[in-house]
Amino acid sequence: MGEKREGRSRDEAERREGGLHVLGAIWGGFATTLKHLFRRPITQQYPEVRRSLPERARGRIILTRDPKGDERCVACELCSAVCPVSCISMQAAQREDGRRYALWFRINFARCIFCGLCEEACPTLAIQLTPDFEMIKADPLDLLYEKEDLLVDHCGKNTYYDYQEHCGTGEKGMRPGELPPVDPKTNLP
Amino acid sequence: MPRLTIDGQVIEVPPGTKVIDAAEALGIVIPRLCYHPALGPAGACRLCAVSFLDGPVKGVLMSCSIEARDGMVVSTEHPEAVSFRKQVIEWLMMNHPHDCPVCDEGGHCLLQEVTVASGHCRRRYPGPKRTFVDQDLGPFVQQEMNRCIHCWRCRRFYQDYAGYRDFGALGIGWRTYFGRATSGVLESPFSGNLVDICPTGALTDKPSRFMARRWDVERAPSLCIHCSLGCNVTVSAHLREIVQVEARYNGDVNGHFICDRGRYGFDYANHPLRPRSPAVMGEETSWSKAIAQAVAGIEEVTRAHGPKAIGVVSSERASLEAMVTLSLLCEETGWEGPAFFQDEETLVKNRLLAQVALSHGIAGLREVEKADLILIVGTDPICEAPLLALAIRQAWRRGAWVGALDPRPIELPLTFEQSGLWDEELKKALLKGAQREEGLEEVLPGWKEALDRSREIVVILGPTVVDISSLRRCGEFVSKLGKKARIFPVFRGPNSLAASALSRESTFRSLARKIREGKIKALLLVEADPFHGTKMRGELEASIRSLELTIVIDYLPSEVVKRAHILIPSATIYEGGGSFINQEGRLQRASPVHRGGIPLRRNLQGNLRPPRTFAKGPPGETAKSSWQVLLELGERIGKGLGIEDKEDIWKVARERFPFLWQVEPGGRISWEGGGVQEEAMEEEEDPSQSSQEMRVLLVTSTFAGEELSQYSSKLDPVRNEARAFFNEEVASQRGLRRGDRIWIRMGDVRVPFSVKTSPKVPSKLLILDPGNEGLWREVREVSKTIGWTEIERA
Numbered sequence: 015m016g017e018k019r020e021g022r023s024r025d026e027a028e029r030r031e032g033g034l035h036v037l038g039a040i041w042g043g044f045a046t047t048l049k050h051l052f053r054r055p056i057t058q059q060y061p062e063v064r065r066s067l068p069e070r071a072r073g074r075i076i077l078t079r080d081p082k083g084d085e086r087c088v089a090c091e092l093c094s095a096v097c098p099v100s101c102i103s104m105q106a107a108q109r110e111d112g113r114r115y116a117l118w119f120r121i122n123f124a125r126c127i128f129c130g131l132c133e134e135a136c137p138t139l140a141i142q143l144t145p146d147f148e149m150i151k152a153d154p155l156d157l158l159y160e161k162e163d164l165l166v167d168h169c170g171k172n173t174y175y176d177y178q179e180h181c182g183t184g185e186k187g188m189r190p191g192e193l194p195p196v197d198p199k200t201n202l203p
Numbered sequence: 204m205p206r207l208t209i210d211g212q213v214i215e216v217p218p219g220t221k222v223i224d225a226a227e228a229l230g231i232v233i234p235r236l237c238y239h240p241a242l243g244p245a246g247a248c249r250l251c252a253v254s255f256l257d258g259p260v261k262g263v264l265m266s267c268s269i270e271a272r273d274g275m276v277v278s279t280e281h282p283e284a285v286s287f288r289k290q291v292i293e294w295l296m297m298n299h300p301h302d303c304p305v306c307d308e309g310g311h312c313l314l315q316e317v318t319v320a321s322g323h324c325r326r327r328y329p330g331p332k333r334t335f336v337d338q339d340l341g342p343f344v345q346q347e348m349n350r351c352i353h354c355w356r357c358r359r360f361y362q363d364y365a366g367y368r369d370f371g372a373l374g375i376g377w378r379t380y381f382g383r384a385t386s387g388v389l390e391s392p393f394s395g396n397l398v399d400i401c402p403t404g405a406l407t408d409k410p411s412r413f414m415a416r417r418w419d420v421e422r423a424p425s426l427c428i429h430c431s432l433g434c435n436v437t438v439s440a441h442l443r444e445i446v447q448v449e450a451r452y453n454g455d456v457n458g459h460f461i462c463d464r465g466r467y468g469f470d471y472a473n474h475p476l477r478p479r480s481p482a483v484m485g486e487e488t489s490w491s492k493a494i495a496q497a498v499a500g501i502e503e504v505t506r507a508h509g510p511k512a513i514g515v516v517s518s519e520r521a522s523l524e525a526m527v528t529l530s531l532l533c534e535e536t537g538w539e540g541p542a543f544f545q546d547e548e549t550l551v552k553n554r555l556l557a558q559v560a561l562s563h564g565i566a567g568l569r570e571v572e573k574a575d576l577i578l579i580v581g582t583d584p585i586c587e588a589p590l591l592a593l594a595i596r597q598a599w600r601r602g603a604w605v606g607a608l609d610p611r612p613i614e615l616p617l618t619f620e621q622s623g624l625w626d627e628e629l630k631k632a633l634l635k636g637a638q639r640e641e642g643l644e645e646v647l648p649g650w651k652e653a654l655d656r657s658r659e660i661v662v663i664l665g666p667t668v669v670d671i672s673s674l675r676r677c678g679e680f681v682s683k684l685g686k687k688a689r690i691f692p693v694f695r696g697p698n699s700l701a702a703s704a705l706s707r708e709s710t711f712r713s714l715a716r717k718i719r720e721g722k723i724k725a726l727l728l729v730e731a732d733p734f735h736g737t738k739m740r741g742e743l744e745a746s747i748r749s750l751e752l753t754i755v756i757d758y759l760p761s762e763v764v765k766r767a768h769i770l771i772p773s774a775t776i777y778e779g780g781g782s783f784i785n786q787e788g789r790l791q792r793a794s795p796v797h798r799g800g801i802p803l804r805r806n807l808q809g810n811l812r813p814p815r816t817f818a819k820g821p822p823g824e825t826a827k828s829s830w831q832v833l834l835e836l837g838e839r840i841g842k843g844l845g846i847e848d849k850e851d852i853w854k855v856a857r858e859r860f861p862f863l864w865q866v867e868p869g870g871r872i873s874w875e876g877g878g879v880q881e882e883a884m885e886e887e888e889d890p891s892q893s894s895q896e897m898r899v900l901l902v903t904s905t906f907a908g909e910e911l912s913q914y915s916s917k918l919d920p921v922r923n924e925a926r927a928f929f930n931e932e933v934a935s936q937r938g939l940r941r942g943d944r945i946w947i948r949m950g951d952v953r954v955p956f957s958v959k960t961s962p963k964v965p966s967k968l969l970i971l972d973p974g975n976e977g978l979w980r981e982v983r984e985v986s987k988t989i990g991w992t993e994i995e996r997a
């Protein structure tokens with residue numbers, strides 16, 4: 015019984031105090047509003063004003079080129095494999111010089127969720143997300159980007175990596191870190 | 204029976220079992236790269252190390268090389284073994300180019316799998332990598348030697364298992380190179396197996412190079428229908444195109460391997476000219492219109508001339524479902540047919556062969572492998588049933604004696620005796636051979652001795668070059684050899700056995716006769732091309748032209764398709780699946796692989812990209828199997844069979860044709876041959892007896908002459924030219940040498956041939972292999988004999 019009474023009295027005390035709190039909060043709110051009324055606004059007038067987003071912001075996807083200016087993508091299909099919404103498709107093919115490349119490469123941005131997993135999976139650093147997020151189209155078909163829409167003429171975020179230097183089509187034994195080719199027809203040491 | 208403990212589980216295995224297999228029987232898969240059940244252990248990769256804790260051997264040892272023994276206690280997860288395996292991987296990857304993204308094996312690579320499983324992800328060794336220069340190994344196998352881990356599987360398969368010598372290991376130690384002495388096309392017709400067997404991307408499939416990743420393809424278990432063996436395969440389709448066929452293990456049939464015809468013959472399904480949409484008089488039209496036209500046509504002919512005026516033709520490549528539907532439909536409607544074979548002779552031969560084989564105990568590839576005496580009569584294994592040659596070789600490696608009676612110069616990857624006997628002499632020899640007289644010993648030295656010590660005899664028998672009475676004689680011969688002898692029949696098509704069981708009297712020739720007599724006015728051809736391999740092209744063309752109505756249901760751009768009034772495309776085995784009965788009477792089923800349609804590759808637009816349009820279904824989808832089309836036709840002309848789906852067909856067939864269907868898929872049927880009338884054929888007399896002319900024998904070769912694979916562009920690079928085989932002496936008397944070019948006049952066409960000579964060819968015989976066809980297609984009639992006046996030097 016005593017407990018109960020005690021409890022009730024505590025409730026009452028809280029209610030009284032709570033009333034004070036509410037009042038305090040309301041005044042605090044008004045005060046803040048009042049304060050901001052005399053500050054300079056921080057809202058930017060998009061689209062008149064466009065902020066530059068951090069380099070790693072995840073927006074429209076591009077296919078970059080290696081430092082030599084050649085396509086980086088080798089159509090390994092790892093990005094399309096990892097893509098959780100399956101919006102990347104391509105067909106690998108062999109170029110005249112033996113290099114593997116994408117005959118066609120298509121990203122359906124109507125489906126893309128800009129998770130960045132493709133960029134993470136890409137062994138050649140070809141596929142990269144850019145901070146550009148402004149992709150509004152009236153027709154979903156216009157959000158279907160082909161290789162020519164995706165391929166850019168720069169290296170993107172990484173300016174030095176060249177996959178082909180390590181595992182490419184270059185002459186056997188001439189790439190960095192390789193011994194000259196074995197001559198299988200001799201048994202001499 | 205040794206009992207051993209692996210990871211705490213006890214298992215008893217047959218003596219001689221390797222520890223790696225014993226573990227697998229328990230469901231424990233020990234990583235391996237060089238071990239392969241068909242090739243045995245090599246101990247080359249050191250990856251299958253496990254810890255032997257107790258028993259006859261102890262320590263970390265290779266489970267693939269050690270036989271299970273009593274009392275062994277094996278741990279696959281012992282820290283010592285695990286770290287050993289981890290180091291092996293790291294060491295194997297030391298020289299690896301790490302180029303998975305551009306490697307076609309990536310995604311189904313054994314090396315990749317074990318590397319990821321071991322946790323190795325960073326190359327710690329800073330030194331340089333070993334490199335090799337690659338070779339061009341021909342159209343099928345792509346080499347990238349830097350990826351090789353020296354498991355020796357390729358060499359062991361190519362030289363030991365398959366018996367070809369032009370690919371092997373060069374050099375020593377870590378510089379060992381797996382390739383040929385110089386770049387060049389691999390000689391073996393089994394070279395594609397290198398792709399399956401290489402556990403890395405060192406040897407990959409060239410025709411499907413860069414086409415698709417394993418995780419992107421539609422795959423399904425299927426069957427090879429390029430010969431009568433019915434090898435099991437796995438087929439991959441990507442973007443509406445069949446891209447790759449691989450061997451699928453079936454211990455009862457093909458084992459682990461298939462031949463290159465089976466592996467690269469699939470491309471007929473992607474053929475640019477393949478009929479994709481129904482057509483009436485060559486004009487593309489809709490399904491409903493084409494069916495309506497066909498129904499109207501059939502009804503009109505039936506009204507005017509009765510149901511017997513409609514002939515029905517199918518072939519040995521049709522699925523069992525199609526054959527059964529067609530047979531039932533003919534019964535229901537009273538149409539003439541179905542005819543599955545070209546002529547009476549072929550029909551009788553096939554039936555007889557089936558009967559003889561089934562009543563003497565039929566042999567399959569497994570029995571061949573186990574045999575210790577193999578006699579090949581009238582068959583060229585490499586050409587007619589390629590994988591059979593591999594099975595014969597396995598028997599030969601175990602010490603079997605192999606002999607062949609065939610007029611063709613047979614080539615097999617093993618040592619064997621051959622005699623070019625045929626016809627009368629063959630009959631005589633078989634007669635004598637059975638009575639253990641010297642008859643066969645004379646022509647096949649070693650026969651008698653081999654016969655005396657043999658326990659399991661297999662006689663391989665084919666119906667193409669042997670005539671009817673020799674076939675019958677062969678049956679008698681085999682029964683004289685006693686219980687231990689079996690017959691391995693080699694048929695022409697994948698479903699020949701079923702075709703001979705379901706055949707009535709009709710053959711294509713008999714229907715053609717009725718067309719000429721004016722009794723047949725309309726022809727329904729279901730997956731059949733009478734022009735394929737015909738000797739009577741002129742006659743055939745005239746008959747077909749005189750028809751009022753030709754309805755063709757097929758998936759090949761065949762010659763008869765071009766002449767069809769109404770064309771209804773059907774699904775291939777890859778789209779529709781189907782059941783087939785192979786040469787040993789085994790009922791097997793293929794699953795559909797994909798829905799079909801025009802390959803996207805053919806549909807690329809403008810800037811080489813897929814079309815940017817929305818569509819409800821893929822273009823050119825022809826997923827209707829021929830039996831479905833037939834059911835629809837039957838329904839529409841009021842002769843419904845009450846069949847809805849495949850299950851129904853099987854149910855009906857089980858009642859109506861119990862001899863074909865009382866087994867579950869995978870089992871062997873037991874058909875007693877269904878009786879062959881003795882008088883079915885009067886034998887033709889030998890026209891060459893009296894004249895200076897040579898008798899002509901038409902044969903096919905491995906990569907040219909089989910109906911489906913001849914439409915496969917993948918095989919184009921290995922098809923042989925037209926060849927004429929002469930007896931060596933006869934040829935030299937006429938001044939002809941091997942490799943000479945000649946023209947042979949046939950009617951008003953001169954066909955070019957390249958001369959081949961062999962002492963084995965009988966002197967009164969001229970063996971012609973049309974090879975890559977070409978001018979051959981113009982020949983209106985192939986005469987039975989050819990004289991020297993018709994042969995001239997080019």
Ligand code: SF4
Pocket residue numbers: 086087088089090091092093094132135136137138139140141304
């Ligand atoms: S992961 Fe990179 S290299 Fe591979 S296909 Fe995608 S973009 Fe090309």
Ligand code: SF4
Pocket residue numbers: 299301302303304306307308309310312313314315350402403404405
């Ligand atoms: S062989 Fe295997 S591990 Fe090597 S590159 Fe190819 S996929 Fe990768």
Ligand code: SF4
Pocket residue numbers: 350351352353354355356357358381400401402403405406
């Ligand atoms: S080429 Fe392939 S199969 Fe041959 S040794 Fe190298 S890894 Fe093994």
Ligand code: SF4
Pocket residue numbers: 427428429430431432433434457461462463464465466588589590591
């Ligand atoms: S042996 Fe015959 S069934 Fe087997 S893969 Fe070759 S063609 Fe196909």
Ligand code: FES
Pocket residue numbers: 234235236237238244245246247248249250251252265266267268
């Ligand atoms: S699998 Fe045993 S050593 Fe290679």
